[in-house]
Amino acid sequence: MAELAKQSSVKLPRGAAPEETAEVRCSFCGGTGKDPFGVMSWLSNCCVCGGKGVVRVKAPYRPCPHCRNTGAVKTFTCTVCRGTGYVPRPAGPTLVCPECRGTGDDRGAPALSCLKCHGLGLVAPGKS
Numbered sequence: 001m002a003e004l005a006k007q008s009s010v011k012l013p014r015g016a017a018p019e020e021t022a023e024v025r026c027s028f029c030g031g032t033g034k035d036p037f038g039v040m041s042w043l044s045n046c047c048v049c050g051g052k053g054v055v056r057v058k059a060p061y062r063p064c065p066h067c068r069n070t071g072a073v074k075t076f077t078c079t080v081c082r083g084t085g086y087v088p089r090p091a092g093p094t095l096v097c098p099e100c101r102g103t104g105d106d107r108g109a110p111a112l113s114c115l116k117c118h119g120l121g122l123v124a125p126g127k128s
Helices: 002-007
Strands: 021-025 054-058 061-063 086-088
Touching: 054 086
Parallel strands: none
Antiparallel strands: 021 054, 061 086
16 A cells, blocks of 8 residues: 555545546647737747647547637637637537537627536536
8 A cells, every 4th residue: 555655646536537638739829839919029939838839638629619729719818728729528418508509609799708608619418
């Protein structure tokens, strides 16, 4: 038991598996690592990937419906995917959100995410 405690420095709740992640191209900067809008300077690093051009996302993932995989809404970082352009794929059965019809956008203000599905475009069958 002592050996097992030494091997694992991360404490996980009982029955929890470590999160799997994948490395994908940063959608906000298009993989360049530079600020796509040149707000501070054309030499500024991307605020999402920190200049690396790649980000880590939870796997399995799918394109973000709210920003349409661009990482940005207008010139702001997407609040749903935090600029990565990808969101985690929900586990279990899902339905298209009846409120936003899968777009992830609020009907009254498209720059905001849907309140029912939180911008994911999908809901669990019991929530529709």
